Amino acid sequence: MFQKVAIIGGGAAAATLVSELLERRTPKPLHLTWFAGSAQxxxxxxxxxxxDRHLLNVRAASMGMFVSKPGGFLEYAQAANPNVKGSDFLPRRLYGDFLRSRVDAAVANARQFGHDINLVPFCAQSLVPSSEGVTIGYGEGEEAHADAAVLAIGSLPPRPLAGVQDAALASGRYVTDPWPYLxxxxxxxxxxxxxxxxxxLTAVDVVLELAARWPRARFTALSRHGHLPEPHLAAASAPSDDGNDLAEQMRDDPNIRTWLHRLREATDNADDWRTVVDSMRPHTQGLWQELPDGEKARFLRHARWAWERARHRMPPKVASxxxxxxxxxxxxxxxxxxxxxxLRIDGDxxxxxxxxxxxATVTETYDIVIQTVGLNTDTLRTEHTLMRQLVIDDLVTPDRMGLGLAAQxxxxxxxxxxxxxxxxxxxxxxxRGALWESTAIPEIRKQAQAVANMLVK
Known part of the structure; x- marks a missing residue:
């Protein structure tokens, strides 16, 4: 059992793990240090x-924080508004409120289990693991020590795309990170x-928010295929089956071309293609692990966009x-x-x-360009202070395909x-490199439970 645990990150993944640990009865009390980068x-x-224009893309009934209580968020939302249904797509702001409430409750209840937690409102800047434990550097040369550490830092800071001139970046009109800008x-x-x-989905959020604030603005979205994410059905629908048969067929031949053929066959025979995609969710991580590296690379080059468009869908209200x-x-x-x-002379x-x-190339002029190309998980090229230190010091191994860190x-x-x-x-x-499906709450809460099990066993 690790009694002293450092948790690094201030988002939903870190909050879920902190709450998971503090809610447990353990043989010895836990001493958690949470490097959250924020006081809240x-x-x-x-x-x-x-x-409130930014909605969850998962229905309320599936957004619970704990594996043992998947309906926890729905109960929280219904306590404030009894008219909320499990099939609703609620504001992400409300889910943030839910996360904060669960963390506050876990911290308040920690004493009855003998646990304590030290919330550090700074980001961890360095980390050195050894056989004796882990040393974490933060603040102005301060250090903390733990028996084990968990990185739950979420997406890395976005990097400008190749081809963007320094002057365009310096102008402030090319926006690399849309969320502070919004x-x-x-x-x-x-x-x-x-x-x-x-x-x-981020591009959709940006367009909807700015279209409301800028009523005379016109928006153009540029992507390789020009397709929006697919919409969810208005009414909830269960997967057509448990996906076992299709998953077994895919395991028989771990080849992206074959897999796409199998998926098309299944969707052609289904009442709605979404039920097939949803039935594959419990199997996606296992299938990814069985796929040879060459086939993973082929998927990322040719099929990733189509899968994510079908897998990460828009709420009906957003699509409308x-x-x-x-x-x-x-x-x-x-x-x-x-x-x-x-950057032009006139500032455009x-x-x-x-x-x-x-x-052929086309040149067009815009007042503002906003980059929304998805999660940055390239740990080899990131400017993230902690990640750079870990990689440069050869303490971790970047994933070969730029999908986070090499891991079991x-x-x-x-x-x-x-x-x-x-x-x-x-x-x-x-x-993502180890599991692929590793960013949504249903997967994160399972990971938090599994890591907590290893920490306290």
Whole structure:
């Protein structure tokens, strides 16, 4: 059993693990040090938005914080509003409130189990694991010591895409991280021309929020395929079956081309394709682990966009709002890749793009360009202070495909020689390389439970 545990990160994954540990009766009391980077942790980027336009893309009934209580969020929401249904897609702001309430309750109840927790409102800047424990550096040269540490830092800071000139970045008109920008954006009645690079759920959130604040702005989204995320059905639907038969067929031939063929067959024979995709969720991590590296790379190059479009879907209300903007002529989608962004003398941005399937380039001018290309999990190239230290000092191994850190499926991180570290773990997006499906609450709560089991056994 590890009595002294350091938890690093201030978002939902860290909050879930902290609560999981503090709610347990253990042979000896736990002493947790939580390097949260904030005096009010728990929300992170995902649930820190104050806007009610930003909705969860998972129904309320499935967003509980604990494996033992998957309906906990629904109970919380219904206590405030009895009209809430389990099939509703509720604001992410409300889920952030729920996370904070559960953390506060766990901290308040910790004393009855003999546990204590030290909330450190600073980010961990360095970490050195050894056979004797873990030393964490933070603040102005301060150090803390623990028996074990868990990295739950979420997505890494986004990096500008290749081709963006320094002058464009310095101008403030090329936005690399959309969330601080949205938080500070004020109402504006100018006829702004806005380009959004990427077309996933974050892009949708950005467009809807700014379209409401900037009523005369027009938005263009540029992505490789030009497709929006698929919408959820208005009514909840159960998977057509448990997915076992399809998963076994896929295991027989771990090949992306074969897998896509099997999925198309299954969806063609289903009443709705979504039920097939949802039936695969319990099997996705296991299938990913069986896939050879070459096939994983092929998936990332050719099929990732299609899978994520089908897997991470829009709530019906969000899909309707986007469709209304398109119908009104305020939002359009383009297929292609951004090649370069430069700052003009007048302060606007010139964007060079190459259309999908062709060699010709097109240059267009925008007032603002916002990058929304998804999670950054490239630990080899990140500017994240702690991650850079761990990688440079050869204390961890970056995932070969840029999907977080090399790890065992149970969360043990691998050292520079590829060997598992007995006292260093990760949960959440850093495990995408090992598990692929590793960023949503239903997966994170299972990881938190599993890591907690290892820490206190």
């Amino acid at each position: 942790p728990g929300r992170g980027v995902a649930y820190g938005t104050p806007s 938080a500070a954006a004020e109402s504006d009645d100018r006829p702004l021309r806005v380009l959004v690079i990427g077309l996933g 709002s986007v469709a209304s903007l398109e119908k009104a002529g305020r939002f359009e989608r383009l297929r292609g890749r951004m090649q370069a962004v430069s 941005l010139d964007v060079v793009r190459r259309e999908t399937g062709g060699d 499926p149970d969360g043990h991180l691998l050292d520079g020689d590829g060997k598992p570290r007995g006292n260093l773990f990760a949960i959440g997006s850093l495990l």
